[in-house]
Amino acid sequence: MxxxxxxxxxxxxxxxxxxxxxxxxxxxxxxxxxxxxxxxxxxxxxxxxxxxxxxxxxxxxxxxxxxxxxxxxxxxxxxxxxxxxxxxxxxxxxxxxxxxxxxxxxxxxxxxxxxxxxxxxxxxxxxxxxxxxxxxxxxxxxxxxxxxxxxxxxxxxxxxxxxxxxxxxxxxxxxxxxxxxxxxxxxxxxRERVDRPFRCLHCGYRRELVRVYFNNVEQHCRRFVEEKRSKLGRLIEDKARWTSFGVFWLGMDQNCRRRMSREKMDVILKGVVKHFFIEKEVTSTLVMDSLYSGLKALQSQAKNKKARPSLLDAKELPAPIVSVDKDMFVLVDDVLLLLERAALEPLPTHEDKSPQNRTKDANDGEEVNNEVVERDERRLTELGRRTVEIFVLTHIFSSKIEVAYQEAIALKGRKN
CATH class of the missing domain: 2.60.210.10 (Apoptosis, Tumor Necrosis Factor Receptor Associated Protein 2; Chain A)
Structure with a gap:
């Protein structure tokens, strides 16, 4: 092609x-x-x-x-x-x-x-x-x-x-x-929304664009995740600062840690839309559809935690970082563990599926075509889910926890 x-x-x-x-x-x-x-x-x-x-x-x-x-x-x-x-x-x-x-x-x-x-x-x-x-x-x-x-x-x-x-x-x-x-x-x-990821495309048209722009969307999400991972990695590699932050966090009251490990969904999702829906970015519509389905996956997991995952086989799903509790995003584990995990755990790699490799001749049959499209749709849902999770984690850390840490350091400096 x-x-x-x-x-x-x-x-x-x-x-x-x-x-x-x-x-x-x-x-x-x-x-x-x-x-x-x-x-x-x-x-x-x-x-x-x-x-x-x-x-x-x-x-x-x-x-x-x-x-x-x-x-x-x-x-x-x-x-x-x-x-x-x-x-x-x-x-x-x-x-x-x-x-x-x-x-x-x-x-x-x-x-x-x-x-x-x-x-x-x-x-x-x-x-x-x-x-x-x-x-x-x-x-x-x-x-x-x-x-x-x-x-x-x-x-x-x-x-x-x-x-x-x-x-x-x-x-x-x-x-x-x-x-x-x-x-x-x-x-x-x-029809845009500023308050949360939104469904953009007619189903049939979306499937056509998925075939052609799959790699573009993945690169867009991967670029964002890798940027956040790199920033967290630099924090963890700074041994003195990471140790200092650990002492601050573990010394905090457990109820206070719990309150700081959550954020209202509308605050997060407005930031997601503002960051990812970029005018004149060809893949914006598919990126937003990916984020939309990723958000739906998180909400579905929260509604029925015991149900077998319907998007991907359980072995393909990494442990969650974020849960949805009514109108709140909640970190599912201690923030120190989640930050280390996010810094070390990249998006999973996959075999190359460039447009020419993924495009099938119509003579190959609808069954093969459906299998390819649905595999990519499931993959895009997982990309969207992981991207939303990293967005939530880094937002909570930078806007709440890190701010409190910096204030504590500044207060300690004044006392000394």
């Missing part, structure tokens, strides 16, 4: 294109990768759009839309630009805009997603959308896809790719025998 990182461009309201600092991964992948309505053994948090908040509004499946645009007699087109018909997705109207000979570039097809009625929207409007645009090949495994996340607003109501693909490649199975070119769009409007 060939991969490129194309230039990402936005179209301003005056028609000029500006280059964004973001990146989007462009790949050739099979449109048959997504299982439609196939029974699944994935955790319930992956198979549903429910966010256990009835008052929040539309579910991701209700904010998702598809559109297929078949352009007849493509080789005869001499117009600078073409627009598709308007379609609905997520309560907004959209259209696809193409430049058959390129926009501000030569020898490329330029392709953009546009908000259709942006001039009629209320002042100050904006909304996130994760979207995929594909140029379809008669061999579905060779169709060309590009995905990105963008906040649409007045000055950036169009977004896409100047160099979506080179024009000569269109004759390699993209223009069919009747001289037609088919373009498909998938649009997921994202």
């Amino acid at each position: 060939a991969e490129t990182v194309p230039e990402v461009s936005g179209v301003s309201s005056n028609g000029h294109h500006s280059v964004s600092g973001g990146e989007a991964l462009s790949v050739w992948r099979s449109s048959g990768q997504v299982e439609n309505g196939t029974p699944s053994t994935s955790p319930s948090y992956w198979d549903t759009d429910d966010d256990d908040d009835e008052d929040y509004g539309l579910k991701p499946s209700q904010l998702f839309g598809k559109h297929t645009w078949k352009i007849a007699k493509f080789s005869e087109i001499n117009k600078r630009e073409l627009r598709s018909s308007v379609f609905d997705a997520g309560g907004y109207k959209w259209y696809i805009l193409i430049y058959p000979q390129g926009c501000d570039v030569c020898n490329h097809l330029s392709l953009f997603l546009c908000v259709a009625n942006h001039e009629k929207l209320l002042p100050g409007w904006s909304h996130f959308a994760q979207f995929t645009i594909a140029v379809v090949n008669k061999d579905s495994k060779k169709s060309k896809f590009s995905d990105t996340l963008h906040r649409f607003w007045k000055k950036e109501h169009d977004w896409g790719w100047k160099k979506f693909m080179e024009l000569p490649k269109l004759h390699e199975g993209f223009i069919d025998d009747s001289d037609s070119l088919t373009i498909e769009a998938q649009v997921q409007v994202i």
Whole structure:
């Protein structure tokens, strides 16, 4: 599977294109990768759009839309630009805009997603959308896809790719025998939450993105965990400071230690969303879905501690760091032991599952495809769970326990 990182461009309201600092991964992948309505053994948090908040509004499946645009007699087109018909997705109207000979570039097809009625929207409007645009090949495994996340607003109501693909490649199975070119769009409007990880994506669309961006999401979570592990490791390696901290902690009243080893969920989860939902980060939606399902896993464990884990085999689940008690996160063991464990216990490694290795030919059968997808979904749930746990541990330590320790050291210094 060939991969490129194309230039990402936005179209301003005056028609000029500006280059964004973001990146989007462009790949050739099979449109048959997504299982439609196939029974699944994935955790319930992956198979549903429910966010256990009835008052929040539309579910991701209700904010998702598809559109297929078949352009007849493509080789005869001499117009600078073409627009598709308007379609609905997520309560907004959209259209696809193409430049058959390129926009501000030569020898490329330029392709953009546009908000259709942006001039009629209320002042100050904006909304996130994760979207995929594909140029379809008669061999579905060779169709060309590009995905990105963008906040649409007045000055950036169009977004896409100047160099979506080179024009000569269109004759390699993209223009069919009747001289037609088919373009498909998938649009997921994202309703953000600031108070907790949120379900982002329609189930089928999520599964397609999981196949392509699995490694990206894992790297994102791993980078965060390794950064926190490194900081804790430096603390523990400083023998004098670690010994001093141990004396302080063990000398504290047990009830006080218990109070300091917990934090309100809403405080933690607001921090999680603020840290991980980054604008123009292509994998933000999947990272947030991973954190959402990881949080659900923690809550599920708390509800039925004696039940057999439903996400992964018990032997694959490390001992928990955090438990959920009503509206609180609670450290499950003494903080000294948990800090040492977190510093020494990295996220588990796994065999390489790059997109080209994980993508299966449709002829291999749905059973194989489902097995691959569900394995990745379970893995992403575990990544999300571990990431939330490390976030909770380091937040409680840095905002409560370490602050109390520093105050104790300062007070002791003044007395001396």
